[in-house]
Amino acid sequence: MGTLGSLPPIPYLLGLMTRLTPIIAFCFICLIALPTNAESPLLLLEDPDAWFRVDGSEESFIFDDGSVEIGWAENNPSVLLSKKIFENFEASFEFNTSKWCESGFFISAPSNGATRAGIEVELNNQVSEPPSVLDGGALFREVPPLVPAMNPYETWNTCWVKMDWPRLTVKINDKVVQAIDLSEHPRLKYALRRGSVGFQSSAGTIHIRNFSISPLPDSENGIVAIPDQGLEGWQVVNSRNSWENRDGVIHAEDGNGYLLFNKVCQDFDFHCLYRTSPNSNGGVFFRWVPGKSDDDYDRGNEIQIWDNRDTITPSGSVYHFDRGNEFAFEPREWNLLQIFVRGSHAKTFINGVPSAETDSLEKVRPGHIVLQMHRTHAWVEWKEMILVPRD
16 A cells, blocks of 8 residues: 555555445435425426315416416405415526516415405516516515516516515515515514415416415414314303314304313414404403302403494404404405504404504403303304414
């Protein structure tokens, strides 16, 4: 092999490489075969059954071999949403717009189609100076694009979106149009953290192809409060009405009573979908403290459910403190209710629209979330309930 400090002879090195090549190849094969924690990308446009439509008609969204044509059809605007729910993710797709097209890519949209509760990346060819919250690449209504990035209409664009709360990054045609910390935005910090992704049919035509989405690890750690069946985790309190779980929908009917969730927290985020029969009355109490018997309790504070636009306390009201926005809800429809509570402060949204707010809560202590039914010959229903303790 030669003396110390000198290089080995060339023939020796060539022989060594020849002997090691099969070993190196085997190690490489083993390395690439190791399992990873990354989830495989989902190609959802290849399966029309992976989506559902809110409003519009069959002509609003036409699937064809892994792409979708989104057009202005009957009952517009309408929304195409994924059945699969996402929190954090990385997605990419290509899109091509007609002249005067107005569309968008939705993030964390609720199943009732109230997309304003989530985030919309605007997809159009509008360019303003200075940039507008209505331009292509904007977070619609909220944040203008950092730079104009859209190609001319009727040509293809690329879009890449990474949601990893609180960071949201959007690239169009490889230009960064959004790089935002959502927790620092006065409105978007209240946006839903979980929901469907999807596209809008509003005006003109847009084509989407090569859509791919890869889930990233969740970070909200919300508690799913309604089981698929039964009332596990709940306790009926002082009720003269019926409570039942109808395939993930809590149904309360005909009388006065309460249903208590077993988790205790002081500060929290909460959201659910609710609907009522005409002029029914209910509520969501928080910081409820039980006593020694069913009829001994401190009810804490209440967010009203009463889809009556002419009452003193319509749905979304912080009872006794602030009247809710009477135009935010749709009577007899599924409505999204969001509640944010920190210390003496409470803020509500219905369908993504601000409803009521107060800084005057006096009962600041741990307690339970409790549902209320408060009328005979009527009913209230809740579903898709998520509680996120913030203590």
